[in-house]
Amino acid sequence: MSNTPASPSLPLLSRASGETLIDQIARSLAARIDDKLLRGGARMPSIRQAAASLDVSCATVVASYDKLVARGYLESRRGAGFFVRERSPLNTPAPPAGAQDAAAQPMDVVWLIRNMFRQTPLIPAPGTGMLPAEWLDGELVARALRDVSRQPGSLLLGYGSPQGFLPLRQQLQLKLAGLEIACPPEQIVTTVGVMQALDLVAREFARPGDTIFVDDPAYWLMFGAFAAMGMNVIGIPRLKDGPDIAVLAELAALHRPKLYVINSVLHNPSSTSLSAAKAFQVLRLAEQHDFLVVEDDIYCDMHPGGDVQAATRLAALDQLRRVIYLGGFSKSLSANLRVGFIATSPEWAQRLADRKMLATLTTSDIGERVVYKILSQGLYRKHAERLRARLDKVREGTYRRAERAGLRFDPAPAGMFIWADAGCDTNVLAEKALAEGLVLGPGSLFSPRQLPSTCMRLNLATVQDERIWDFFARALGQAGGVVPPALNKTAR
Secondary structure: OOOEEOOOOOOOOOOOOOOHHHHHHHHHHHHHOOOOOOOOOOOOOHHHHHHHHHHOOOHHHHHHHHHHHHOOOOEOOOOOOEEOOOOOOOOOOOOOOOOOOOOOOOOHHHHHHHHHHOOOOOOOOOOOOOHHHHHHHHHHHHOOOOHHOOOOOOHHHOOOOOOOOOOHHHHHHHHHHOOOOOOOOOHHEEEEEHHHHHHHHHHHOOOOOOOOEEEEEOHHHHHHHHHOOOOOEEEEEEEEEEOOHHHHHHHHHHOOOEEEEEEOOOOOOOOOOEEEEEEHHHHHHHHOOEEEEEEEEOOOHHOOOOOOOOOOOOOHHOOOOOOEEEEEEOOOOOOHHHOOEEEEHHHHHHHHHHHHHHOOOOOOHHHHHHHHHHOOOOHHHHHHHHHHHHHHHHHHHHHHHHOOOOOOOOOOOOOOEEEEEEOOHHHHHHHHHHHHOOOOOEHHHHHOOOOOOOOEOOOOOOOOHHHHHHHHHHHHHHHHOOOOOOOEOOOO
């Protein structure tokens, strides 16, 4: 066994995270051991070294190490210090249900989610789909929560309504009217984020073995969700102004899909938006081949308007006859509130509310009241304006840095993502980044085929850290610009 001090070993700490320093150290080191970044037998930094490096007391380090000893991650050797414990089935803590060892787990949807949620607040995650906490307005949410807490307690104790908090649905009616979508409250169903909305719609309108179309590339989480339901998930190549219509027509005739899930505005991961011409063609094909269009507009409030970037919403053209519109506030306001919604026809709204009721009875009335407070007081609009302004402030500088790093991409005038071509296998690049504490979003995850790709998603808000660009300078310089011919370069 080696007596060489473990490296990398010490995490970055946040004194504002709400988690104790002891727990932060213990959790971060346990994650490194689970991910095989710290090997069995490696010697940990001494108590004094660790305390000095982390700027904490020796007692804090001792308590952290002791916690890891108790959990089977470290062992203490008298007179020698603390060492990473050799792992065996007998002394390895049982992983959460369904979890796999990080070294054996493929780089797939679960891999990205697992590693995104594992990061401490100060570790960069340039591939994440979320805005950093410091970009959002926690105090805005906290004030609304305090306002809700002052209401009579009896209002906060029930299940609420299966369709969702009525005043919120009334507020959403106004929001949709501003997008030229006519939708009264009885046609709106609230959900636990957009993912529950997608789940409800897929289960209601498709059966195992049916085909669901998605953009390629697209939001990766739904690939795994639909596959788990037994659906046949097929990608439609996404171009700058929307889907490849010729491919969509050909595949629709061949597969007879039940649903087509599409980002019309600020597509994830390219930040492009649907043109009016493409929108009309999508609706024409939907009618011709009898499939429903599920319009995921989660990035709605990050769009600056038609004066900056054209954007056509399918629901505005169709008025919820064949289009099911999804929205939410996880990206722009707070993921923790988990408030999303479905806007659809009266008949389908009732069917989806019944399905939601059978699955979860209702959604959280408290979270919906908080969002209602923020919307009804006119505070959300100003918050969204500040987010767009902040993204615009870093956009051009980030584009220049990405170009200097050797990344190729089509600049978008709005949105939070860059879909960048690194010129090398981004799965390999992501593995290198993870070893340095950075979480990238390799392109293979954004396609239902999960083929190796030279592309990756970058988040404008989370690449404002010099460590990221230092990594790209080293890693892409080593790559030498050689691109294996088999790699996928879709949707640039």
